[in-house]
Amino acid sequence: MSEIEKSLRIRQMAPADVATGMRFKTLAGWNQVERDWHRFLALSPDGCFVAEIGDEAAGTVVTVTFSGVCGWVAMVLVPPARRRQGIGTAMLRHGIAHLQDSGVDTIKLDATPMGRQVYVPLGFRDEYGLERREGVAQACLWTGVRAMRESDLEEVIEFDTPRFGVCREGLLRHLYRDSGGLCGLYPGTDSAIEGYVMARPGSNAFQIGPLVAAHERAGRSLFCWALDRLAGKPVFFDVPLENPHGTGLAGEFGFSVQRGFTRMYLGAKPYGGFPRRVYATSGPEKG
Numbered sequence: 001m002s003e004i005e006k007s008l009r010i011r012q013m014a015p016a017d018v019a020t021g022m023r024f025k026t027l028a029g030w031n032q033v034e035r036d037w038h039r040f041l042a043l044s045p046d047g048c049f050v051a052e053i054g055d056e057a058a059g060t061v062v063t064v065t066f067s068g069v070c071g072w073v074a075m076v077l078v079p080p081a082r083r084r085q086g087i088g089t090a091m092l093r094h095g096i097a098h099l100q101d102s103g104v105d106t107i108k109l110d111a112t113p114m115g116r117q118v119y120v121p122l123g124f125r126d127e128y129g130l131e132r133r134e135g136v137a138q139a140c141l142w143t144g145v146r147a148m149r150e151s152d153l154e155e156v157i158e159f160d161t162p163r164f165g166v167c168r169e170g171l172l173r174h175l176y177r178d179s180g181g182l183c184g185l186y187p188g189t190d191s192a193i194e195g196y197v198m199a200r201p202g203s204n205a206f207q208i209g210p211l212v213a214a215h216e217r218a219g220r221s222l223f224c225w226a227l228d229r230l231a232g233k234p235v236f237f238d239v240p241l242e243n244p245h246g247t248g249l250a251g252e253f254g255f256s257v258q259r260g261f262t263r264m265y266l267g268a269k270p271y272g273g274f275p276r277r278v279y280a281t282s283g284p285e286k287g
Contacts, residue, residue, distance in 0.1 A: 010094050013048035020057045024077040031202035039174050047098055058082045061091040063099050064286055066166045070271045071099035071107045074285035106267030110284035116262050124264040129241040133255035139231040142224035148183035156196050163212050165273030184225045186218040197222040205234035209280030216245050219279045223249050242275035
């Protein structure tokens with residue numbers, strides 16, 4: 001262990017630390033806004049952490065648990081002046097240990113190619129690839145979609161759970177509240193829904209996702225509904241490579257590949273859901 005790691009003090013994150021998180025994510029060029037950090041704290045008040053060296057903040061990590069069985073670790077951020085000193089790895093290990101102590105049997109994350117080199121030696125395994133797509137939304141035609149209402153959330157959660165792989169009720173409720181009305185629903189022919197989409201503002205672009213659909217017609221309509229609502233604005237979304245219709249839509253509407261991710265898991269069960277029906281994830285920080 002280096003002298004830097006020995007001097008590292010890791011404590012729980014508090015609302016007052018959001019400014020630090022925002023400073024670190026801005027230095028990294030990431031898309032989060034303050035509301036994202038407050039959402040992490042609301043979902044996991046004892047699972048978000050800040051590292052300090054003396055009085056200086058030196059790193060962050062956040063964790064989220066779904067249904068008590070699957071954990072997510074993200075927002076491992078270290079300012080440029082403190083990188084390559086072992087702080088990021090220490091924060092990652094701290095987040096993993098917290099999740100394991102909480103009793104989850106699987107831990108997941110979305111890794112950049114550089115990050116994957118760190119995660120493989122820790123025992124993480126590849127699940128599937130994703131692409132971050134970026135571009136400008138445009139007005140387009142859509143049919144069959146209506147605005148989501150809060151009363152729809154129970155049905156949305158029931159629809160989402162088998163396709164995501166585990167229940168993420170708390171996250172979906174927070175994303176709905178934070179969307180500013182950018183949530184659409186594709187009703188089914190009977191009482192069941194056939195898809196939904198959520199979007200939210202970011203510091204660099206609007207983020208579309210999650211977008212989950214039971215079939216290609218619903219996926220296309222929900223995607224076009226979101227683009228139409230955001231016409232003229234920069235947009236990001238992360239599409240699983242397991243969904244060729246999703247990557248096809250991205251190309252059709254002119255969204256280029258910004259970077260790739262690999263969804264990875266540590267544990268016996270990936271809780272993989274059905275990525276062929278996921279047109280956009282909720283983002284690399286929460287799946």
